[in-house]
Structures are given as structure tokens and as C-alpha cells.
Amino acid sequence: MTIKEIEKEIIEEFEIFGDDWESKYEHIIDMGKSLPLINLNLKTNNRIIKGCQSNVWLNTDLINDKILYTADSDAIITKGMIALMVRVLSNQKAEDIVKADMDFINQIGLKEHLSPTRANGLLSMINEMKKEALKRI
Amino acid sequence: MTIKEIEKEIIEEFEIFGDDWESKYEHIIDMGKSLPLINLNLKTNNRIIKGCQSNVWLNTDLINDKILYTADSDAIITKGMIALMVRVLSNQKAEDIVKADMDFINQIGLKEHLSPTRANGLLSMINEMKKEALKRI
Amino acid sequence: MMDLIKIREQFPILNQKINNCDLIYFDNAATSQKPISVIESISDFYKKSNSNIHRGVHSLSRSASEQFELARKTVANHFNIDNEQQLIFTAGCTDSINIVAQGLAKFHLQKEDEIILSTYEHHSNILPWQLWAKENKGVLKIIPLLANQNLDYDSIEKLITHKTKLIAITHVSNTLGLITDIERIISIAKKHQLPILLDGAQSAPHMPVDLKKLDVDFFVCSAHKLYGPTGVGLLYLSQKWLDKLPVSKSGGGIIKSVSFENTEYADGALRFEPGTPNISGVIGFSNAIKFINNIGITTIFEFEKKLVQHAQKKLREMPEIIMYGESDEKAGVISFNVKNHHPFDIGTLLDNYGIAVRTGHHCTQPLMQDLKIQGTVRISFAIYNTIEEINYFIEKLKKVIKMLQ
Amino acid sequence: MMDLIKIREQFPILNQKINNCDLIYFDNAATSQKPISVIESISDFYKKSNSNIHRGVHSLSRSASEQFELARKTVANHFNIDNEQQLIFTAGCTDSINIVAQGLAKFHLQKEDEIILSTYEHHSNILPWQLWAKENKGVLKIIPLLANQNLDYDSIEKLITHKTKLIAITHVSNTLGLITDIERIISIAKKHQLPILLDGAQSAPHMPVDLKKLDVDFFVCSAHKLYGPTGVGLLYLSQKWLDKLPVSKSGGGIIKSVSFENTEYADGALRFEPGTPNISGVIGFSNAIKFINNIGITTIFEFEKKLVQHAQKKLREMPEIIMYGESDEKAGVISFNVKNHHPFDIGTLLDNYGIAVRTGHHCTQPLMQDLKIQGTVRISFAIYNTIEEINYFIEKLKKVIKMLQ
Numbered sequence A, B: 001m002t003i004k005e006i007e008k009e010i011i012e013e014f015e016i017f018g019d020d021w022e023s024k025y026e027h028i029i030d031m032g033k034s035l036p037l038i039n040l041n042l043k044t045n046n047r048i049i050k051g052c053q054s055n056v057w058l059n060t061d062l063i064n065d066k067i068l069y070t071a072d073s074d075a076i077i078t079k080g081m082i083a084l085m086v087r088v089l090s091n092q093k094a095e096d097i098v099k100a101d102m103d104f105i106n107q108i109g110l111k112e113h114l115s116p117t118r119a120n121g122l123l124s125m126i127n128e129m130k131k132e133a134l135k136r137i
Numbered sequence C, D: 001m002m003d004l005i006k007i008r009e010q011f012p013i014l015n016q017k018i019n020n021c022d023l024i025y026f027d028n029a030a031t032s033q034k035p036i037s038v039i040e041s042i043s044d045f046y047k048k049s050n051s052n053i054h055r056g057v058h059s060l061s062r063s064a065s066e067q068f069e070l071a072r073k074t075v076a077n078h079f080n081i082d083n084e085q086q087l088i089f090t091a092g093c094t095d096s097i098n099i100v101a102q103g104l105a106k107f108h109l110q111k112e113d114e115i116i117l118s119t120y121e122h123h124s125n126i127l128p129w130q131l132w133a134k135e136n137k138g139v140l141k142i143i144p145l146l147a148n149q150n151l152d153y154d155s156i157e158k159l160i161t162h163k164t165k166l167i168a169i170t171h172v173s174n175t176l177g178l179i180t181d182i183e184r185i186i187s188i189a190k191k192h193q194l195p196i197l198l199d200g201a202q203s204a205p206h207m208p209v210d211l212k213k214l215d216v217d218f219f220v221c222s223a224h225k226l227y228g229p230t231g232v233g234l235l236y237l238s239q240k241w242l243d244k245l246p247v248s249k250s251g252g253g254i255i256k257s258v259s260f261e262n263t264e265y266a267d268g269a270l271r272f273e274p275g276t277p278n279i280s281g282v283i284g285f286s287n288a289i290k291f292i293n294n295i296g297i298t299t300i301f302e303f304e305k306k307l308v309q310h311a312q313k314k315l316r317e318m319p320e321i322i323m324y325g326e327s328d329e330k331a332g333v334i335s336f337n338v339k340n341h342h343p344f345d346i347g348t349l350l351d352n353y354g355i356a357v358r359t360g361h362h363c364t365q366p367l368m369q370d371l372k373i374q375g376t377v378r379i380s381f382a383i384y385n386t387i388e389e390i391n392y393f394i395e396k397l398k399k400v401i402k403m404l405q
């Protein structure tokens, strides 16, 4: 699937929840829990994206022209948000990742997580993923 | 005349002007002009009362148990205000000067000159006059 | 009796809805909300008497100057400072500490000297001293914690050497809410003739502070944490330091005379207030003090103590909660964690119920390192908080924990 | 066309009566009045989104942080700063200059170095350098005046030696209103690779300032002089200095990590903003910038130039008036004296007619010494002043002079 297709899928998934933020967050938490764990020996300092509050570890591989991300975080909501990003961006071509506008985050009603002042820094996470992709073009 | 008597005289003098601040200030300016000048050789640095804006020179003598003030200023309104003070306090006993409440300034409608933040510092002028009197008790 | 409804009515922000819920503001240790009297004193100033202060001959300037100096008196009275010239208005608590640190560096502190801090300190009472220490091979000695997270007062004497030149300590831990036994520290300091800087950022909003009785050398706090505006704080100097502390920041308005070669500084507080001060902020500050005095700072302390006790009791009933620095004598602050859950997750979900808490290290990373944790969830109270809010918070906290499991 | 009536309506204070007269506010160089949009942005902040910024997970904190960072963008745009991180919010112009002076003292300035200032400088751009000079045997070299009270630009090259390390100069003289030929000074500085600090306290309110084009190292100004609130100013750093200038003031909120031994500072503007900033002040500041942009800073400059020209023409017709630094190209300020009369007398009597002027040395005592006078009467304009006000002022000035004779 293309990035846009996956985004569409996610938007539809979240539409069911409507304004019910509790279910929405439960879904994110579930995604966080099922995020395939990053290899423990890859949780090194150079793979940390420092947020103000929670840490994120991101590992990037290039396999058969596709970027593969694995990641982890100590906060479960952050982890759920990364799971969402990984689902959208992993297994895609580097060029496509760099171009992705990630606007679906607005559309699923998690816009507040995109604020540049947000304590967990979803934005810096996305930037880091794109930077790693760019390195591999 | 006692301090209180002179104050009463001044209050009556100013009552004529009513709310006419122009005449009031003209009167003060006239008093400033007729203030007997301090001896030039007495205009020394140790006789200066530094205001933020205008300087005041004050000389104090003790003659026959009475305090005699002479003074000058580079601003004429300040000089008029001193003239008023000299008229009230000069030629009085040191004890009486120290005790004087100077409340007549409020009553003649020049209260704003008494404000501690007033740029020419009538208050510090009065304090200085009292201090000099106190030294001579 | 305090009329809580009447008090709450004075805070317009309490009518805000967050995610369709009533706002429950439990982040008062970061900054308190402002009563309408404070907000309006600021707009009134700008609508009626705005002008620069000092030296102006015109009426507006005189009025603004008088309001400013009256504010100094009001605030000085509240802290029982005899000579209001000992009260300097600064840009905030952090600014005040920096002014002291820079001044002492010029006059009192020698290379390789030592300063005593506590494990509780907020970064604002660490970094100014660390800056000095780095440049001067100075040493920061730290009062450690006991197992119950109180300070180990017995250790202080052992930290003092002939090179010790200052004790800089917080009055209340902003993370734990525990109150320092400042009388004890003062008596140790007096014995060794050490000056004390007391960081009152978290005590001034919650409890009586009598500077005449305490007789410390420096006291600092911020207006914005005690119902006042941002951008203004105070620095109290003992009479000795008012005369002795060198100026480290200079500029217009604080001089008797200036030439390019030399400057004669003004006396008193003015010497430390270069440039145009935060005039509206100072006026807002004094109105915040009036608001506090209308209720009474002791009433505030007693009331908030009840809130803390109630919240601690409720939290204690939850086995998954770890509390830090539990005590019945606190200044409005509780820090806790939920076992196996990150404070960020708790805070984020509580926010969706309209409950504002703070999570993280609260600018006390060394304390976090000591406690071996990343951060905590912190709830902190003010005079407008209620028992009902705490009950609602506990209910939602339980729900949040369930969501995370 | 500018609608002056609509502009005046935005300033509530203009309805004040002084001694039963309409207020005529000609003391704008000391501080300007504030439009209602600025006043209300501050109260709105306190009524709706007050919270401490940075790091908060709750909605209020997020909203306050966003408003704060948006304000940084708005102000940066106005001064044509590409990277808004180069714009640091301080407590005011004086605070900004002190931050630069203290930072340079740690990194750039050596003992016995020299700094070039001009005769125009405000005490706030003298005393921070004098403090450094006193402690380091530094030398302040002064650009002298020509007979027409313009700066003697030809002399600058001669002042420069291998020890010269900085030119710190005002963009506009706050006493005379004369505009510095900053392009010329910049080209001299570039030639000698000297950094420049430009004091924009009196230029920013009155004329366009394009920091990308000017490309100075440091630019400073105060919000309260450009329709904004007290207690907030800006410090612009060129990219080079943003990275290099050492922190001199430290505290909470500006770090990546802290231990008692070491600190890793944050990147960008944050590094220079320790402690809780003047959040409401910054928001008010950005609304003042919006007010200016709604009119257009060039429109403001042209309008005020007409006011200056009109007032100068009228004053020139009065033989007893001595004007200082007369020029048709001014930034809203005129200084004069009345022969044989003290400025204090003039100011006091004008005040009784509701006219607010400033008298004295205007925090430029060295300039006064150079001009061999005690002080001046200064009138200074803003966008809400009118030709009618000037005419009324001239009429009353004549009356005042008569009263004094």
C-alpha cells in the first residue's frame, strides 16, 4: 500500500470513534502495546530522540529499496503515536517518506500532538524519521 | 509671628486665587523673584540639596536663638516654593521648626509638590531645613 | 469563614472549558491563576495612568511613580520588611537569584570557595551558582536527603568548611511540597556567620513569610506564582547587603550622576533597578498581595493543608500509587507516580478530562536523579481549589489507569 | 490615508483630563501609550489561557506556549529576522544590553580592550560597558559631536585601534531625535571586522528596521516604547552570536539536562531566557507589533516627520527658543530650552495645561555635559499626536514664558 492508502485506512479506522476521545486513546494505547519492539541492543544513545518528557528510540534500516523503522518509547501514548507513524512510513521508499505531509494526524483529531510545543514532540519524531530516510536516498 | 500664624496668613493669601492656578503660580514665581539672594560665596557644594532636576542651595545661621535661612535655586518655581518655606520657617526657634507639620502646603493647593516622587523634591528641601535646625538645638 | 464560591468567582479563567469539561487547575506551582482585581489593575493602569516613572514633572508620571512606590510599600509590609528600600523589583525569581550570584561573585566569593545547596533545589537556584563555580573552580556542596525524602539537616555542619561562603536553599520544594526547616538552617548559618539566600518561590504563595523574624540575607520570589502577573519578582536584601552588594546590571534611572568616566549610583532599591521597570507588573503584584491579605495568608495555608491531606489520603488508598515526600505539613504540592506507567501518559489523559497537572522533572533534575526516577505527576493547589475537584481528579485518575492497563 | 480619529479612539488614556484639560501626551520617548488591542490581549490571556509555558502536557500550557512562540514569529517577521530563534525576549532594552555586555565580557572582551560609543548614548548603553571597563581596565572611546550636533563620522576611523572590540551605538538619539547614519557605521565596522550593537530603543517605534539588511551583530529595544507593555524587550543576535555568546544569566527552562556537576543547555533563543518569562508581556508585545503593522511603520515615520517639521517651524519663530539638533529628518523627538528659564519651570507649568513633556537630562548626562547644559525640555511624538495638539502646545508655551517673565 502507498502512504496515502494507509493514511486513508487509518482515517477510516478513527472515524468510527467520532468524538469519543477515550476510545481513540485506547486505540492508540493498543497500537503502542503491539508495536514490534526495537532490538534491545539497538536502544543506544545515538538512536534516542529526546523529547522533554518521554524518550523515543528509533532505528532505521534500508532493505530492498524500502525503509524499515523500528522504535520504542517509555511512554505508552508516545509509543502508540510512533506505532501510527511506523505503520504509515515503514516499508516505503525513502523518496515517498520525505515527501509525506502527515496531514492525516489532523484529520484523526490528534492535532494537539502535532503542536511544536507539545511535550513529547511528535513533530521532532517525524522530522527524525524523514532525516533518516533522506540519508538513504 | 509664630509658624502657625504665618501659615494662616499664607493660606488666606492663596484663598483669593481660588481655583485659578495661573495666578497661584504667578504668585509663587513673584515670591521666587523676591527671595533675598543667598550670598554667592555661600553657594558651595556642601550647601546643595540635589533634586533630580533643579538644584537648591540652603544656608542656615543661628542668630539670637533664632534660625535664619537664606536659599536659592536655578528653577524659579522651586525658588518660589523655597521662598514660601523660608517665610514660614526662618526667624523661628529651632524647636518649633523641627515640629512644624507644613500641612499648609496641602491647603494652598500645591500638594503635588509634596509628593515624594516630585522631581524637585520639596520634601527633601523641608527635611534638610529641619535637619539643619535640629543640629542647632 | 472563607467563602470559596466568592473566591472562585474572582477567577475568570475557572469558567474555561477544556475538551468540554470544566477546567480543574492543579498546576499552581508552575504558575497560579489571577483574580480579576489583579487583571483589572493592569488594564486600569494602561487606561488611566500609564507613564514612565521617576523624574517626570508631569501629572501622569507623578501618578505612575506614586503607584509604583506605594506598591513597594504594600509588598514590603506583607513580608514584614521595615525599610521598603530593601525590596527590589526584578523580572522574577530567577532574575533575582542571578543578580545575587553576579553581585556576590564580584565581592564576596573567591576562587575555589564553596556554596551549600540542597538536593531539593530548582534549576534556577542551581545554575546561577554552577555558572560561577565553573568559572572560578568553585564547589557546590549538596545537603542530601534522608530515606523519608526530608533534608538531612544533621549533615549540614559536616558540609561547612572554611571555604564555605553561602547557603542557598529553597523554602519549599517545588516538586515535593515539603517545607524546609529554615529556622534550623538559619541557626547553623548564624553560628558560622554564613549568609543565606532563601528561595521563596514556593513558600510565598502558600504560607506566612516574616522577613524581619527570619532575618536572612537574601529572599527571592516571583509574583506570577502568587496570583500576580508574569515578568515581575522580588529580591529582598538585608540592610548590610543593600549597602554592599555590587551592581551587576546597570543602566538608566539608577544614578545620581554619570560621565563617560564615572558614575555615582543612587541609594537604596533604585541602585538595582536599571532601565524602565515592569511598572504595570509591579502594580499587579501589589494587587495580588492585597488579594492574599484580604483572605489572610494563614487562612490560605490552613485551607491548602486540608486539600493536601485529603488528596494524600485518597491517593494512599490506591495501591498502584507511589507518593514522594508524603507529609501532613506541606505547602500545597503533591508528587506521585503510578506504578509501571509514565507520568506523561497520566498527564495527557487527565488533560482530556479538563484536569491540568504537571508531569516531568519540574526543573529539579538532580532531585529526580536522587530519587532514581525520570519524573513525577505533580498536583499543586491554590486558594480556589476544592475538595470536590480532588474527588473528581481521583475518580478520573482511576479511569486513566484502567485505560492504560 | 490614515484615519487619525480612528487611531486616537484606540487609546483609552487620551480621554483622561489633567487639571481639567485634555491630556496632550508628548512624552512618548519615555514610554508610549497603549492601544486597547494590546491592553485587552493581556487581560484576555489572563482570563482565558494563563499558564506557564514549555513542557506542560495540559491544554492551557500548550495554548500559552503556542501563543508565546507565535509572538516570537510575529515580532521576528516585523524586523525581518529569518530565524526567529535569533530573537530573544528580555525584560527590556536595558536588560538586553546587559546580557550582551556580560556575555561578551566572558568570551570576546579582554583586559584593556576598547569599546566605541557615541556622545548620544543613553545611560543604559553606557553603564553596562562602564561596569566592564572599571573591572577590566577597559577604555570607552566616544564619537564626538560636530557643531550641528550630528555625530562626527569622520572621527570613527581614528578612534579604532587594534584593541577595539565593539561599536555600541544608538540608532536614534533619545534626546535630540537625530538618526544615526548606521549604514556608514556598519561599513566602517565591517572593514575592521568589529561587531556592532545597535540600540534601537528610539528607532523601532518610529521607523522601519530591517535586521536582515542591516546585518548588525546585536539589536535591542523595549516594547513599552512601541505601544507595547512594560517589562519586555528584545535582543536580536546574529546567527554567529546566537551560537557563541556565553550565557550570563541562568535558570529553569533553558536546559537539556542538569546535574549538580554539569549542564547541557538548550539550543536557540531558549538558552537566553531562563526562568518564567513575561508571558503576558510577550503576547502584548506581539499585539503592539500588529497594531503598528496595521498602520504601517513607514506611514508612521512620514506622519511623525510632519509633526516634527511643524513643531520645529513654530518653535523657530520664537526668538527665545534654543533648539538642539534641529533637522527635518528626525524620529519624533525635539529638544529645546527657553532662554534664561529652567526646563523644570517650563515642564511644571505646561503640565497644568494638560501637556505632558519631559524635562531634564533624559538619561544622557554625557550629552548634556557636551552641550554644556543642565537639561532640556523634550517633546516626543507618537502616531496619535496631532497638528492641533502642537498648536495648542505652542500657544501655551508662549503663555508659560510670559508667566515666567
Ligand SMILES: Cc1ncc(COP(=O)(O)O)c(C=O)c1O
Pocket: C252, C274, C275, C276, C277, D029, D030, D092, D093, D094, D095, D122, D124, D125, D170, D172, D173, D174, D199, D201, D202, D222, D224, D363
Ligand atoms: C536610546 C535609549 N536606549 C535605551 C533605553 C533604555 O530602555 P529601557 O528603559 O526600556 O530599558 C532608552 C529608554 O529611555 C533609550 O531612549
Ligand SMILES: Cc1ncc(COP(=O)(O)O)c(C=O)c1O
Pocket: C029, C030, C092, C093, C094, C095, C122, C124, C125, C170, C172, C173, C174, C199, C201, C202, C222, C224, C363, D252, D274, D275, D276, D277
Ligand atoms: C523553588 C523554585 N525556585 C525558583 C523558581 C523559578 O521561578 P521563575 O521561573 O518565576 O523565575 C521556581 C519556579 O518554578 C521554583 O519553583
